[in-house]
Amino acid sequence: MKAASEVLCRQLHDFLKGGRLEKIPDNLHSCPLTNLVGENAFGGFDFQKNKHRHASLFHYSSLHMTKHNKVTAWLDCKTADQTGSLMSAAHKSAKALRKKHRLWEQDVIKAVRKKLIENAAAQQELDMKAAA
Numbered sequence: 001m002k003a004a005s006e007v008l009c010r011q012l013h014d015f016l017k018g019g020r021l022e023k024i025p026d027n028l029h030s031c032p033l034t035n036l037v038g039e040n041a042f043g044g045f046d047f048q049k050n051k052h053r054h055a056s057l058f059h060y061s062s063l064h065m066t067k068h069n070k071v072t073a074w075l076d077c078k079t080a081d082q083t084g085s086l087m088s089a090a091h092k093s094a095k096a097l098r099k100k101h102r103l104w105e106q107d108v109i110k111a112v113r114k115k116l117i118e119n120a121a122a123q124q125e126l127d128m129k130a131a132a
Helices: 002-011 036-051 057-068 071-076 080-131
Strands: none
Touching: 036 057, 057 071, 057 080, 071 080
C-alpha cells in the first residue's frame, strides 16, 4: 500500500497542496478537468464500430459529428423549406466529401504501411547487429 501511495503522490504532485496546479488559473476555469471529452469520442466510435462492423470511417465520423453537434435539434428549429434546402445541399456535396475522405484514408494507409516497412527494416538491422 505504501508503494501505491508513493506512486500516486508522485503522479499527482502538481495537483496536491503546494503543487503548481493547486489553484486553477483563471484562464482555465472553462476547460474540462478530465479527459472525458476524448474518452467520449473513443467510446462512441467503439460502440458504432461494433454496431456497424463494415461501415467506413467516413460513416463513423458522420454519425459522431451529427450526434455531438446536435444537428437534428438544429434542423428541428428550421422551417420545412429551410430543412429541405439544407438536406438537398448536403446530399449534393456528399459524393465529393466521400471521395475526398477516401483519398485521405488512402494517404493515411500508405503512410502507415511506409512506417511499418521502416520499422521492420530498423528492427532487422538491430537484429543483424546483435547477431554479429
